Every structure is written in C-alpha cells, then in structure tokens.
Amino acid sequence: MARNEQRPHGAQRPTDRQTSRPGTRSPGHRGHRDEQPSKGRWSRDDRERRGQSGPGRPTDGASRRPNWTPPEERNRDDRRGPAFRTRGSAQGGRDHQRDDRVHRGERPRSFDRARDEQHGRGRAGSDARDDRGGDRRFDDRRPARDDRGGDRRFDDRRPARDDRTFGDRRPARDDRGGERRFDDRRPARDDRTFGDRRPARDDRGGERRFDDRRPARDDRTFDDRRPARDDRTFGDRRPARDDRGGDRRFGDRRPARDDRSSSDRRPARDDRGGDRRFDERPRRDSTYYPSADSKPFAPKQDVVLDRLEATSIRAEDVEGVSFTDLGLGTGIAAALKTLGAPAPFPIQAATIPDVLAGRDVLGRGRTGSGKTIAFGAPITELLTRNRPERREIGRKPRAIILAPTRELAQQINHTIMTLGRAVGVFTTVIVGGVKQDRQVESLRRGVDIVIGTPGRIEDLIEQGRLNLGAVEIAVVDEADHMCELGFLEPVQRILRGTRHGSQKLLFSATLDSEVATIVREFLPTPAVHEVAGEDQATSTIEHQVLVADRFDKDAVLEQIVRNPGRIIVFTRTRAYADRLAEQFSDAGIDSASLHGDLNQSQRNRALEKLRRGKIDVLVATDVAARGIHIDDVALVVQADPPDEYKTYLHRSGRTGRAGSNGRVVTVIAPARRKRMQELLQRAEIKAPMIPVRPMSDVLDSLTVPPVSAGVEPELAVAASE
C-alpha cells in the first residue's frame, strides 16, 4: 500500500546510487538507464498522447528523473488505492516501505553527502544549524530585518519604482525600442490589433496554422497577449492600450499604471489595511512620496505589466525534434534522457538553439514546462566548447545562475550537475544559511558553473573568493521576481561583475516588463521566446475559491488537508505557517512548515520530508512559491490569498506539473471576493467561488479521489465537481 510506491518522487534515488558507486557507466548504474525506459515519460504512447492533450510533460529538470513516471501512467495505474486514502489519525503514508522504499530512505542521505562533497554545500547537520540558528536569529536577523524594514523596504521601494517609471522608461523605450523591438512591434501590433488577435487566441493551441500562421507567429506574442490582457483588466486596459500604442513594450508602464491605479490599486489598498505602517515610517525623511499618505504603501500593487513580445513556439513544432537536432551534444542528450527528458519540450526547443548561438534570451514558459533544462542544457553544452584541455585548479567559473531562494538554487544545481557530469562540467551551489567553507573550497578547486542566491554570491565576491570576471553566460531564473525590490540591485551588481559582453538569459513563467531594467542594461538585442497556447484551456490545473467565514477558516483548512495526496498550503506569514502546521499535527495530520524563520537545515528537512513522503502536508510561505518542484502535488491550498496575480500563478504551479493534473483552492473571507475576482482576472483564470463551512462536503473531495477500476481519473475529477 505504500503510497510511495505509487509516487516515484524519489527523485534523487538514481543519483544517489550513482554517486555512491563510481563508474556509473557500468551496468547497474546510471548509464544503464535503458533498463527503465518505461520510467521516462516519453514513451511512444506518451508522445502521442501528448500531442493531443497539450503540455504533457514535466518541465523542470528535477521532475525528469530516470524513474519518473509519466503522469498519465500514474493516473492510470497508480492513483488509486492507499495513496489516496483519507489522511487522518492513521497518518497514512509513512507506514509502508516497499523495496524501493529502502532505497529511498538511504538515498537522501548519500545524495546529500555526495552533493555536499562535490559542491561544498554545508552538511545539513548540526553545523549548519549552529551557525545560523544562533546568530542569525538574534543578532543578524533582527537587525537585518529592522534595517530592511525601515530603509529598504520603504525607501527603496518607492524610489525604485519611481526611477523606473521615470528615468528608465523614457530612455528605455527609445533605446531599445529602437532597433528590434520597436520595429517588430509596430507592424505586429497594427495588424494584430484586430483581425489577428481574436483568431490567434482562439486557436492558440489548436489549429492556428492556416494563413495567419506565419504572420501570426512573428507577432503573435502580441496578438495573443493583448486580448488576454484586455479581458483581465477590463476597463482599464482598453484605454491603456490605445494610448500606449506602439512603443509600449517596456515603457508602457506608466500608462499602464495610471490606468490601473484607479481600479486596481484602490481596492487593493483598502483591504490591505492600508495605513498601518505608515506612521511607523519616520525614517523616511521625506516627502518624496506625496501620494504616500493616501496610499501608505502599497508594497506592490498587483500591476499587470506587459508581457514582452516574443516568438511563440507551438507544441506541434517540436514533434520529432531531438535534443541533438537542437545542437546539443550526444553526451548531454544522453544525460537528459537519464533525467527523464528524452526529447525537448517546447520552451526548450525554442530557446536552446538561440542560447547555443550565443544570443541573449528571454524565455517564458509556464510553471513546470521545463525551463531549467531550457537554459541548463545549452549552457552546459557551451561550456564544453572552447575550454582548456585541462581543468585547472581554481579556474574561474564561466557561467552563473541566480535564483531567488536557496532551495531553488539547490534544485537547479541538481539538474545541471547531472548534465554537467556527463561532459566534465562542474557546478557548485553558493547560497546563504550554511557555512561558506565548503563553498569556498569548491571554488578554490575550480568549478564551471556557479548556481546560487545573490546574498552569498556577493559576499564571496567581496571576500575575493569568487571572481565572475570569466563568466561568459549569466542566467537569472525567476527573472521578474529577481527584478523586484531588494533583489534588483544585487542582481545588477552581480551581472555587472561578469565578463564584458557576457551572454544573458532571463527566464520565468511570468516574465513581463518588470525585467525591463535588466534587459535595457544587459540584453541589448535579446531573442524572446514563449510557448503558444499556454492558457487555462490547456492547463491541467483546476481552480476553486472557497469562501469561508474567518472564524471557520482554520477548521475548514484542517478538513481540506485531510484529503489524501500530497498537499502544499501557502500562508502569507511565517507565523501562520507555523501555527497551521502545528494545528494540523495536533490533529493527527503529519505536516511541517517551511519559511524563512527556519534555519537552513530545517528548511531542507521540511522539503525533504515532503519529497520523501514522510509527510503529505507542507505549510509554507512564498519561499516555496516559485520554482520548487515536488512530484505529484495533488493540491495547492492558499490559506491566505496572494496579493499578486503572479504569486497566484507561481503557487498554483507547484501542482499540475509537466502535464499532470492538479488542483488549487484558495480560501478567502467573504469580504475578499471582489478583490479575488480581480486578481483571478489578471491571472486569466476562471474559478468558481464556493461558499463553505466546516463540514461542507466539498471540502472532502478536493484531491483526486480514489478511482475505481476502469474509471479514468480525469473523469472522476470532473464528476466530483
């Protein structure tokens, strides 16, 4: 009954085995993956199926492990029975250990150890904890936070935005627009505005082919987009568009904002509690923000920025294309296969050739669509070219990848390390929260790719232990987020430290003009790619909004997490995450919390427990909202609604990955309905609002229910609606 056997999320198992046995090429090791071809999700069947059912594949590297099972197969064969028994006092889930269980249990440990050794990552043990736990909490954290809170948060934000809005915009437009963007856009837009748009959208995934295609494709980015936006913003948009006209790309922010201000901002603000902080902000010396009083600080209005125009690729365009066709070497192609990615996903097929060609690239592909490999594979390939015959000790890294959280950096490393190992390209993780010793040591030995978070990277640079002068390729993952306040400046400094003219790649599921500042400075003439047809119609995620009285909320949430299957609950605050996790545990539901108040080993442990099936419920803050891949998350619960539509999309994206089915429920108070509606519109998601109370039946069937033989899970899901 082991639910685990049904969920091959033992992502690391293979790796573990390999690392513990040198000579992975020999039988029994990774090199022999062929023995488990069924694990790859790209069997012929899958491919055919995929052809018609939209995005049917895992995207992030982590999900493509050798023993990854196609979602379709899981659904068909596994998603019934014990794994889905209702969770409760029985604590399902950790009782049974199958054969593979054993491996699984061991796996993590050796995996970690191997990784630590190779990458200098702090051992998850007590050391790490000691450092951080102690100091940080007290000395560092508080102060740090206070500072930030005070100066940074306030001062920076406003100004930051203003700058952008102002100084940047204009110039930005002129510069950039100038060449490429501009030209393309104009024409594109005009045409599109009408005729193309509609059609483009409708068929987006579908038939789109006919005559429009050519034209459509080039401009499509736009076409699709525009319409989409209109719907979302409704009132505001139209006007906005007209004004903005042609050049909008980046520059449009102003107009956009203005328009929006009225409808979007207001509401947002009011709810938010508006002035709270306002009075506390003495630090702000100034009156720099005149309007501040009316709107103390809307940290971030949920503004919908323009999506960058891009060239769209369609799933059909990728049929029959192999990684080697795209320009990757056979070594990397083979490694990709072991990762469960025998053939490229659309976003990969779109960006890999351009990355290999040395172009700057902006890539947008929805959550779980394969972005990590989209940049990881080609940069690994590039590093095998023009390299010294010998790997020198202490050589400087030639590529760097920035991520917003430590966990994401580690996950990206896991994928790229696997690819790199196949061709002698070495990686290391440089993140905070752990001792720097091992990291420094690995740098001293010499690595080719550094993957990390901005803070520690800058720290080591300042210490003279990391030199980015030889970096030829820099990647910013979750780029739009990395361009937000607090991240932008460090990112800029780091990018400026790379070799002059280095290639830059920006990726995100929600890539929009928020990255304009970076693009202007670092990506003079980027190729912009996205995947066509990524709308709700082709999504495998179902959304619902549950409206509950605030006093019923905790009971409702508890009932929700009793549903079988793996569940991630998002909260707005760290304290609430802890409180809920505790409540669930007290109620007999094994769970853990994950947020920034925990030390790194606690964070790693919480994630690992979920990955290994030790727990089925993880209560996290937005630290886990972006990029983190966990196999088979049956349900994402938003205990607090997000403030931004992008956050909604990223949190939701923890489920339904690589074409698997997923569900998302957002619990809101009645007073929040309107705001929620608006947010959903911006996210272009339609979700029913369902009033609920404790004991409501609907709360008991939120994850895929046990399927009786012969009944397809999809049908069961539909029926349960």
Added chain:
DNA sequence: AAAAAAG
C-alpha cells in the same frame, strides 16, 4: 504587515 536574500 509580509516574504526573500549575507553574516
């Protein structure tokens, strides 16, 4: 009011 990211 909050979250993340260095010590």
